[in-house]
Amino acid sequence: MEAESAKLIGAGLAAIGAGMAAIGVGNVFGSFLEGALRNPGAADGQQGRLFIGFAAAELLGLLSFVVAMILIFVA
Numbered sequence: 001m002e003a004e005s006a007k008l009i010g011a012g013l014a015a016i017g018a019g020m021a022a023i024g025v026g027n028v029f030g031s032f033l034e035g036a037l038r039n040p041g042a043a044d045g046q047q048g049r050l051f052i053g054f055a056a057a058e059l060l061g062l063l064s065f066v067v068a069m070i071l072i073f074v075a
Contacts, residue, residue, distance in 0.1 A: 017064025028054050
């Protein structure tokens with residue numbers, strides 16, 4: 001296997017994480033809405049955790065995108 005093809009395969013595998021981040025964000029918001037509909041009084045107290053979960057999922061997606069770009073253009 002040539003080095004260029006190995007780079008592109010690695011970048012493609014790293015880019016899968018960006019798609020998984022979308023699934024993670026959907027799970028975070030879906031779980032929040034499920035809990036908020038069951039107990040509307042506690043929804044305000046859980047909103048901070050909602051944004052932390054959203055930020056963590058997006059951070060991992062952006063990190064996987066950066067790794068893929070580094071593999072394509074730098075390595």
